Amino acid sequence: MGGQCCLYPTPPSIIQGPLWLHINKVAPKCYWSPQLIVTTLKCNHPALYQRLNHGTVHKWMSNEGPKRWSEKMLENVVCQHSLAGSGQVGVLARYPEIVEEITTKLKELRASGVPVNTLIRQSIMLAVIKAKKPEILKHAHFKCSERYVQMFFESQMNWSPRKGTRAATHVLANAQDVLERMFFHFVWLYQWEKILSKVS
Numbered sequence: 001m002g003g004q005c006c007l008y009p010t011p012p013s014i015i016q017g018p019l020w021l022h023i024n025k026v027a028p029k030c031y032w033s034p035q036l037i038v039t040t041l042k043c044n045h046p047a048l049y050q051r052l053n054h055g056t057v058h059k060w061m062s063n064e065g066p067k068r069w070s071e072k073m074l075e076n077v078v079c080q081h082s083l084a085g086s087g088q089v090g091v092l093a094r095y096p097e098i099v100e101e102i103t104t105k106l107k108e109l110r111a112s113g114v115p116v117n118t119l120i121r122q123s124i125m126l127a128v129i130k131a132k133k134p135e136i137l138k139h140a141h142f143k144c145s146e147r148y149v150q151m152f153f154e155s156q157m158n159w160s161p162r163k164g165t166r167a168a169t170h171v172l173a174n175a176q177d178v179l180e181r182m183f184f185h186f187v188w189l190y191q192w193e194k195i196l197s198k199v200s
Helices: 018-029 034-044 054-060 071-078 090-094 096-111 118-132 134-138 146-156 175-199
Strands: none
Touching: 018 034, 034 054, 090 096, 096 118, 096 146, 118 134, 118 146
């Protein structure tokens, strides 16, 4: 190997994750080449890593010393955070049309200059799911919580909460009421949009 790669010691809690297990296993065998890692993963597990690209894997690596994962990356995996940019969306993976609509609406909203915080993301996700496939909300393993919303956008769109704007430091006293009103507003807009498209 000639010192070209270094297998970073991995805590047991990291190894338990199936996504990370494959990534961490092939990295040293691929000489820590992001492009080779992605090619190998897509070849061996196409369904799991079809959205992964070598630019994303490169961001997970340390820029200092021998080739290895960055400290931040390992901390995220230990804490069971999503792998940013990996495209994994949990239960919604079975509904690509819903994932696509959610991401499209959020991109359009952000492009218009509107600050897209976790509250707005959660409202849009709930509105789209309720309009398209409401039974998902009754799924035993699905809860559109703030944590899931953050993980969804980190994984699917590589978005993350900006520092200093996390909900914990800026939660309104009537946040639940605001969220509910916003949710029904988005549902109404969504239904109205569908009506207009049929008329035109």
